[in-house]
Amino acid sequence: xxxxxxxxxxxxxxxxxxxxxxxxxxxxxxxxxxxxxxxxxxxxxxxxxxxxxxxxxxxxxxxxxxxxxxxxxxxxxxxxxxxxxxxxxxxxxxxxxxxxxxxxxxxxxxxxxxxxxxxxxxxxxxxxxxxxxxxxxxxxxxxxxxxxxxxxxxxxxxxxxxxxxxxxxxxxxxxxxxxxxxxxxxxxxxxxxxxxxxxxxxxxxxxxxxxxxxxxxxxxxxxxxxxxxxxxxxxxxxxxxxxxxxxxxxxxxxxxxxxxxxxxxxxxxxxxxxxxxxxxxxxxxxxxxxxxxxxxxxxxxxxxxxxxxxxxxxxxxxxxxxxxxxxxxxxxxxxxxxxxxxxxxxxxxxxxxxxxxxxxxxxxxxxxxxxxxxxxxxxxxxxxxxxxxxxxxxxxxxxxxxxxxxxxxxxxxxxxxxxxxxxxxxxxxxxxxxxxxxxxxxxxxxxxxxxxxxxxxxxxxxxxxxxxxxxxxxxxxxxxxxxxxxxxxxxxxxx
Ligand code: ZN
Ligand code: MN
Numbered sequence: 259x260x261x262x263x264x265x266x267x268x269x270x271x272x273x274x275x276x277x278x279x280x281x282x283x284x285x286x287x288x289x290x291x292x293x294x295x296x297x298x299x300x301x302x303x304x305x306x307x308x309x310x311x312x313x314x315x316x317x318x319x320x321x322x323x324x325x326x327x328x329x330x331x332x333x334x335x336x337x338x339x340x341x342x343x344x345x346x347x348x349x350x351x352x353x354x355x356x357x358x359x360x361x362x363x364x365x366x367x368x369x370x371x372x373x374x375x376x377x378x379x380x381x382x383x384x385x386x387x388x389x390x391x392x393x394x395x396x397x398x399x400x401x402x403x404x405x406x407x408x409x410x411x412x413x414x415x416x417x418x419x420x421x422x423x424x425x426x427x428x429x430x431x432x433x434x435x436x437x438x439x440x441x442x443x444x445x446x447x448x449x450x451x452x453x454x455x456x457x458x459x460x461x462x463x464x465x466x467x468x469x470x471x472x473x474x475x476x477x478x479x480x481x482x483x484x485x486x487x488x489x490x491x492x493x494x495x496x497x498x499x500x501x502x503x504x505x506x507x508x509x510x511x512x513x514x515x516x517x518x519x520x521x522x523x524x525x526x527x528x529x530x531x532x533x534x535x536x537x538x539x540x541x542x543x544x545x546x547x548x549x550x551x552x553x554x555x556x557x558x559x560x561x562x563x564x565x566x567x568x569x570x571x572x573x574x575x576x577x578x579x580x581x582x583x584x585x586x587x588x589x590x591x592x593x594x595x596x597x598x599x600x601x602x603x604x605x606x607x608x609x610x611x612x613x614x615x616x617x618x619x620x621x622x623x624x625x626x627x628x629x630x631x632x633x634x635x636x637x638x639x640x641x642x643x644x645x646x647x648x649x650x651x652x653x654x655x656x657x658x659x660x661x662x663x664x665x666x667x668x669x670x671x672x673x674x675x676x677x678x679x680x681x682x683x684x685x686x687x688x689x690x691x692x693x694x695x696x697x698x699x700x701x702x703x704x705x706x707x708x709x710x711x712x713x714x715x716x717x718x719x720x721x722x723x724x725x726x727x728x729x730x731x732x733x734x735x736x737x738x739x740x741x742x743x744x745x746x747x748x749x750x751x752x753x
Contacts, residue, residue, distance in 0.1 A: 259503060260465040263495060264472070265428050265458060266420035269435060271445045272387065272411050272453035273317045279386050279412035280308030280351065280546075287451045289390075292405035300410035302347030307545050310335075314412035315358070315549060317444040318384045319559050321414060322359030324442055324566060325379055329556050333358040334548040338538045343404050344389035352415075354540040357383035358549070364438075365568065366430045377431055378419040387411040408452075414444075420459065425491035429484050432456060437567050441593045449482045456481045460494045464502060473498050474512040478519055478526060490519040493526055570596055578609025587617050595631045598638045605642020608649045615645060619662060635669030636662065643677040647684075654739045657689040692737040695746075702746055705730045717751045724748070 275285050281299035288295060298306035322329055336354035362379035389406040416435070422428050436447045436454055447454040458481060462473045476494050481487045494517070501509055517526040565573075567589045574585035588599050598620075603612040620641070624634060644661050647653040653661065664683045669675050684690050692698055705727055706713045715723040724747060731743050 259499065261499070261502075262463045262465075263423050264420045264461050264463055265422035265424075265491060267416075267418045267422065267428060267431065268457040268459075269416045269418075269432065270387075270455050270457075271321075271414045271416065271439060271447065273314050273414060274443065274445055275311055275313045275317065275412055277311060278410035279311045279314045279384070280410055283410065285411050286407070287448070287453070288407050289405065292392075292403070292407060295407040296409070300346075301406065308351065308543075310546060310549065311412060314384065316559055317412075317442075318358060318382070318414050319551065319556065320442055320563060321416075321439065321444050322362065322382050323556070323560050324438060324563055325359075325362040325364060325382060325416065327359035327362030327379060327382055329359050329551065330356060331552070332356065332548060332550050335543040335546040336540045337543050338385075338540055340538060342388065342391075343402075344391045344406070344409070346389070346406065346409065350386060350388065351543055351546070352385035352540075353383035357381045358551075359383070364431065364434065366427065366434050368424075368427055368430060370426060375421075375423070375427060377421045377427075380417045380419055382414060382416045385413050385415060387413040425488045425495065428458060428491055429488040432487055433484055434567070437590065437592075441564060441566055443593070449484075452482060454482075456487055458487065458491055458494075460491055460498070462495070462498050462502065464506070466506075471506075471510075473502060473509050475514045476526075477514070477516045479516060479529060481519055483521070486519055486521055489521070489524060490526060493519075493524070497526075564593055574609070574613075578603065578613070580609060580613050584613045584617060588613065591621075591631070598631050598634075601638035602642040602645065605639055606645035606649050608645065611645050611649055612642070615641065615662075619659065623666065635675055636665050637675070640665065640675055640677050640680070643680055647680070652691055653684070653689065654691055654737070656740070657684075657691065657737060660687065660689055688736055690737050691739060692735050698731075698735060698738055698743065698746065701731055701734050702743065702750065705734075706747070706750065713751060716747070 272285075277283060278285050278295075278300055281297050283295045283297050283300055286295060299308055319329055333353065333356050335351050337349040338352045338354070339349045341348045360379075360381040362382065364377050364379065366375050366377060367373075368375055387408050387410065389404055389409040392403045392405060394401050395403070418431070422431060432454075436449075439445045439447050439454070445453055449455070458478045459475050460478065461475045464471045464473065476498070478490045478494060481490055498509075501512075516529045518529050519526055571582070571585045571589050574580045574588065575582055580588075588596055595616075599612060599616045602616055603609050606612055620631075620634065620636075623629075624631065641662070644653070644658055644665075648655055648658040661680060661683050664687070665675055665679060668679065709727060709730070712723050712727060716727070724744060727747055728740055728743050731747075732738060732740060735743075
């Protein structure tokens with residue numbers, strides 16, 4: 259069976275605004291206090307009128323620009339009619355034929371093939387979220403409730419072309435999208451809380467006798483984890499392959515279906531038949547003005563976009579000489595972490611040194627202390643100043659680590675940490691690098707004299723014996739560089 263996998267995604271993202279999209283109610287995830295963030299507007303009471311949240315629109319335009327979309331200078335609101343208990347107005351305010359943005363793209367790197375793949379975007383539009391139906395909380399099977407706290411939360415819908423060719427690519431697309439949205443600070447993208455969720459449209463293009471035959475499209479709704487996205491798509495693809503192999507003629511008769519994903523059973527289950535656009539009876543919302551935006555306003559928003567993950571990764575590799583792996587580790591930690599790294603790097607002037615410390619020493623401390631980088635007591639300029647001394651040869655790496663550890667314990671005692679503390683610590687602990695080769699030479703000679711048998715072993719080529727000799731020298735000369743000491747011992751013993 260010769261076929262191509264065809265996947266398109268629809269992603270819904272809740273925007274990080276203070277208030278809802280058409281009223282002043284708080285936009286908070288608050289499942290423990292249902293129905294407290296409501297008002298006549300988001301409850302859809304007669305006579306209430308919506309007013310657009312400017313911030314929600316700006317965050318959407320910012321995202322559209324980052325997704326390489328064209329921003330429309332004129333856009334409007336439409337009503338999408340359907341009845342559901344969590345939709346009190348019995349319509350959703352959305353955008354139909356004139357979305358605020360269209361025709362974008364995202365490039366993704368696929369590790370398993372080493373390929374860069376471009377996923378084109380059909381559009382991104384803004385709409386309001388529905389509430390939440392809660393079924394059978396008691397477990398007795400007789401209990402359904404509605405929480406309208408979420409009703410009217412600003413929601414960005416991003417629709418891809420069917421350009422995705424595997425479940426793995428779908429997961430990577432979503433992971434990259436989430437990282438980008440977090441860099442943009444437009445959404446917290448907490449998938450468990452539903453602030454980033456995804457529907458996948460999946461089918462096969464089967465090649466047979468020189469003909470391409472599409473199998474019926476299955477839409478998998480409301481996937482809310484990366485694992486779920488990958489597993490659900492894999493599952494549907496296998497089902498489609500099997501159905502084709504069982505009876506290709508019957509596949510043409512199956513209508514487009516909508517399924518849900520049951521992560522516990524690792525299987526999809528059938529839901530209602532998928533509506534077509536006509537079923538929603540879209541029409542322009544008479545209560546809301548269309549929105550216009552000037553080129554100056556678009557440029558203004560564009561200027562607030564920070565350096566995005568893909569660009570950053572490339573710069574770290576090509577300009578700083580990091581490995582793609584290290585670049586990825588830093589970028590994946592988020593915008594604040596990457597900015598911390600950038601600042602350490604600028605202060606010490608050595609990208610690789612900065613990367614080593616930030617991905618190892620700093621990250622280990624953050625994990626142990628359960629801190630975010632913004633709360634880390636050793637600021638980027640201070641760490642950068644320590645590393646500058648290492649890079650300039652004034653401190654050994656080992657002594658640098660001791661300065662770093664001392665700074666951290668100082669912070670624990672409430673001492674203010676500044677770059678001036680570094681010199682004080684170095685002086686206190688005698689960590690300055692020993693530059694006096696005459697002094698080092700004398701200590702080495704004394705150690706060799708005391709350990710004549712071991713020295714003889716090294717002279718005869720038993721190289722592992724050199725370690726203990728270095729250790730003895732280092733105990734007497736804290737500021738010496740172990741590598742230099744090793745070389746000096748070998749020079750003495752082997753001429
Ligand atoms: Zn409200
Ligand atoms: Mn939608």
